[in-house]
Amino acid sequence: MLRILRPNTFRKLNSRLYTTGKETAREYLDKTAAPFEVFDRRAKRMQRDRAAARAADSREVDYLRDEVARRVADRLLDIKRRYHTVVDIGAGCGHLAKAVDDDMLDKLIMCEMSPVALNRDIDQEYDIEVERRVMDEEMPQFEPETLDAVVSSLSMHWVNDLPGMLIQVRKALVPDGVFIGAMFGGDSLFELRTSLQLADIERDGGIAARVSPLTDTRDMGSLIGRAGLTLSTVDVDNIVVNYPSMLHLISDINAMGEGNAVVHRLPFIKRDTLLAASAIYKEMHGNKDGTIPATFQVIYMIGWKPDPSQPKPLPRGSGQTSLGELFDSTSHKL
Numbered sequence: 001m002l003r004i005l006r007p008n009t010f011r012k013l014n015s016r017l018y019t020t021g022k023e024t025a026r027e028y029l030d031k032t033a034a035p036f037e038v039f040d041r042r043a044k045r046m047q048r049d050r051a052a053a054r055a056a057d058s059r060e061v062d063y064l065r066d067e068v069a070r071r072v073a074d075r076l077l078d079i080k081r082r083y084h085t086v087v088d089i090g091a092g093c094g095h096l097a098k099a100v101d102d103d104m105l106d107k108l109i110m111c112e113m114s115p116v117a118l119n120r121d122i123d124q125e126y127d128i129e130v131e132r133r134v135m136d137e138e139m140p141q142f143e144p145e146t147l148d149a150v151v152s153s154l155s156m157h158w159v160n161d162l163p164g165m166l167i168q169v170r171k172a173l174v175p176d177g178v179f180i181g182a183m184f185g186g187d188s189l190f191e192l193r194t195s196l197q198l199a200d201i202e203r204d205g206g207i208a209a210r211v212s213p214l215t216d217t218r219d220m221g222s223l224i225g226r227a228g229l230t231l232s233t234v235d236v237d238n239i240v241v242n243y244p245s246m247l248h249l250i251s252d253i254n255a256m257g258e259g260n261a262v263v264h265r266l267p268f269i270k271r272d273t274l275l276a277a278s279a280i281y282k283e284m285h286g287n288k289d290g291t292i293p294a295t296f297q298v299i300y301m302i303g304w305k306p307d308p309s310q311p312k313p314l315p316r317g318s319g320q321t322s323l324g325e326l327f328d329s330t331s332h333k334l
Helices: 007-013 025-032 041-053 055-060 063-078 095-099 162-172 190-204 217-226 246-255 271-285 323-333
Strands: 083-089 105-112 129-134 147-153 173-184 230-243 292-304
Touching: 041 055, 041 246, 055 246, 063 095, 063 147, 063 173, 063 230, 063 292, 095 105, 095 147, 147 162, 162 173, 162 217, 190 246, 190 271, 190 292, 217 230, 217 292, 230 246, 246 271, 246 292, 271 292
Parallel strands: 083 105, 083 147, 105 129, 147 173
Antiparallel strands: 173 292, 230 292
16 A cells, blocks of 8 residues: 655655755755765764674674684784783674783773663673673773773774764874774675665666665775874785675674665665565675675774884985896896
8 A cells, every 4th residue: 555645744754855945055055064074973873772682693793703803813912012901992792802821911991882782792701801881882981191092993984974973083092102902894785785786787677775884995095094094004914704685684784783874765675575586686796605704894904193212214315225236136036
């Protein structure tokens, strides 16, 4: 049965997208989205709350966050220091807390905007002291130059103003303090993205924003430098997980609280479009055993707050050996 809503009813139900037709495009965009607002942070908090409230299902899909947290902890361990206190921005349900021990640090401050996710495993014991704070990772609030190290594991890809967040982190770090982050990169879930796009074109004649936009790897170095962090390092890992079907993948994504949170996202997907995407996914990307792969590209970054004690490049022209002579001597030896 087709249900038609009167204009005033539509205005009440969806006032965010309602336009009178008399306003300019700029006025409409200014009304519907604040500057830098690509993601709906309120919707993302609600998604995380709902996912963590189903604790049993939520724990079953911790595999990805736990694996990335272990890799972040390895990078923290590579730094030959022992930290008293480390801040985890976007801590989720405490994935990093499970990956560190008292040989690395004394205390971990877990900051997460979802109180349900933050306290999901409140009774779990860790090797270190843990403090929980409800805090939006988009606006970290710490006193200037009070933190030795800040980490963030798989939460920065939902931040609207990423340079602004990194600037706040840099201000909170002491000189020669370190920031270590991990976030999903632009090639994540490319199989799902292309399958949904082809299904949308086939069924509806256009492309909808089904998968959230993600940061490109090449942009991370400049973002770290723009925030005022030095000695930056950026590397990439691809984690491939096999699923029975595309529907199982989407179910796990929702159970992780990682559903689409773009401001102008569509509220639903039609059944036939979803089934068409599932068939396309299996045909284009499926494994021989009938499963389908899902690629999660993870970008890892390290940046340091500037300090006079850090190594610096020598002045131009101070070299004592010519590269031409070096290459000539090497070629003669070969």
